[in-house]
Amino acid sequence: MSSVKMVEAPDGYSGAGFFATSLDQVIGMARSHSLWPLPFATSCCGIEFMATMGAHYDISRFGSERPSFSPRQADLLMVMGTIAKKMAPVVKQVYLQMAEPRWVMAVGACASSGGIFDTYSVLQGIDRIIPVDVYVPGCPPRPEQILEGLMQVQELTRNESLRRRNSEEYQHLLESYKIQ
Numbered sequence: 001m002s003s004v005k006m007v008e009a010p011d012g013y014s015g016a017g018f019f020a021t022s023l024d025q026v027i028g029m030a031r032s033h034s035l036w037p038l039p040f041a042t043s044c045c046g047i048e049f050m051a052t053m054g055a056h057y058d059i060s061r062f063g064s065e066r067p068s069f070s071p072r073q074a075d076l077l078m079v080m081g082t083i084a085k086k087m088a089p090v091v092k093q094v095y096l097q098m099a100e101p102r103w104v105m106a107v108g109a110c111a112s113s114g115g116i117f118d119t120y121s122v123l124q125g126i127d128r129i130i131p132v133d134v135y136v137p138g139c140p141p142r143p144e145q146i147l148e149g150l151m152q153v154q155e156l157t158r159n160e161s162l163r164r165r166n167s168e169e170y171q172h173l174l175e176s177y178k179i180q
């Protein structure tokens with residue numbers, strides 16, 4: 001007997017031989033279970049991500065076992081580690097090269113706020129340069145916390161409208177970062 005579990009169907013109407021729901025919900029369900037991460041790891045938090053990828057924590061349970069080092073084939077930018085100000089344009093360039101829809105997770109204190117490195121050379125959080133969807137606290141966060149962050153992104157993905165990226169709020173958000 002197979003132990004593979006099916007994801008829950010979205011809300012909708014079912015009857016003899018049919019199931020009807022909205023396109024938003026079907027796409028949201030598919031996206032949320034196939035987020036391809038782009039790991040931008042610069043220091044210790046990256047090691048926790050490696051553990052999250054390993055067999056014990058097994059990120060593939062969430063459909064995210066395929067890391068992408070090519071921005072065009074990634075949905076979720078995971079920034080893990082201290083980002084020096086010199087590195088900031090590179091992070092932004094990678095973000096810009098990702099196609100919509102794209103999400104961003106700041107993993108750990110350094111990516112979220114600069115962490116303990118309150119110095120002239122360290123970016124005090126990646127939300128100074130790009131919009132962030134989910135922050136994962138910790139120095140470093142445990143793999144369970146990274147998975148919790150991933151589940152939060154899944155929740156966003158599942159519930160956001162396909163048209164959110166065309167909304168005025170989203171356009172204003174990007175404009176506030178001088179992103180077209």
Ligand code: SF4
Binds near residue numbers: 082108109111115
């Ligand atoms: S948050 Fe802590 S563990 Fe993570 S990169 Fe910064 S110093 Fe390292």
